[in-house]
Amino acid sequence: MVHSQLPWWIGGPLLGLCVVAMRWLMNERLGVMGAWSDVVDTVAARRLSFGPFGWMLFGLIAGAAAFALIAGGPDFHGYGWLTGTFSGTGGTILIVAILLACGVLIGLGTKIAGGCTSGNGLSGNAMASPASLVATLTFFATGIVVTVLTEALIR
Amino acid sequence: MSTRVAGALIGVVFGVVLSWSGMTSPEVIREGLLFEDAYLFLFFGGAVTTAFAGLWILRRRAPRALLTGERVEWETVSPERRHVAGSVLFGIGWGVSGACPGPIATQLGQGIAWGIPTTVGLVLGIVLFRRLQARAPAEPAASVIPSPMAADATA
Secondary structure (H helix, E strand, C coil), X not given: CCCCCCCHHHHHHHHHHHHXXXXXXXXXXCCHHHHHHHHHHHHHCXXXXXXXXXXXXXXXXXXXXXXXXXXXXXXXXXXXXXXXXXXXXXXXXXXXXXXXXXXXXXXXXXHHHXXXXXHHHHHHHHCCCHHHHHHHHHHHHHXXXXXXXXXXXXX | CCHHHXXXXXXXXXXHHHHHCCCXXXXXXXXXXXXXXXXXXXXXXXXXXXXXXXXXXXXXXXXXXXXCCCECCCCCCCCCHHHHHHHHHHHHHHHHHCCCHHHHHHHHHCCCCXXXXXXXHHHHHHHHHHHHHHHCCCCHHHCCCCCCCCCXXXX
């Protein structure tokens, strides 16, 4: 792997500036879940006229693809604790099922909460929105508890 | 420049940063949530602080948005049950899979096949939410499913 991790004090502020740019250019709240929703809702309406959020999702995917091309491959191999714990054909099927279920929880949960790590965690907190602070504390606390529990199960 | 081009460009920057910072990797997220590595929290904190400072300046100056010409302003949202309930569901999916909506997109961009089941689940989650929303009672307080009129319903 030719690349190393970008220092947090460069990467973090760059991500924060994306939030500021979205607001200053078009008075919108940056949120990746909003971007996914724009694409899903537009396609569901049998149209292809994506808005700025849909195009943001395509940019996100293109940026990651460019990174992988320049870096000479993806950022990581395997899939963390899941491929470290489950192997073989049965293991692969199980991981696919787990990730599918996680995707549903992430999609439904962030829609109900009105934002994800970026929409609530990043933009909402920067907007000093109390609902986003509550959402952020909740998903961080839940994420930490679930991670510690799964770690205890596999050790 | 159109808002779509601007959205795409912001997406590219976001995607490169999420890739270069390692946020695409479930292991980096997991090490953060297990408090084995401070990077996740430093990165997130740096992003929120920068975005907060930038939006604070924008709010004080209240300029016209550079591309759309509308006044740059926003409303904050008060916490409701749905912000907690949705974020618990999201936190479970995040903790198990080590992925949230941004990194799911950058996994796809980097060509990581494990991102496909998570993406399918995410799309199903959005579709499921739209179904629930269509059936939600008119009284928004009676349900954790926000009405399409909610201030953060774009997420």
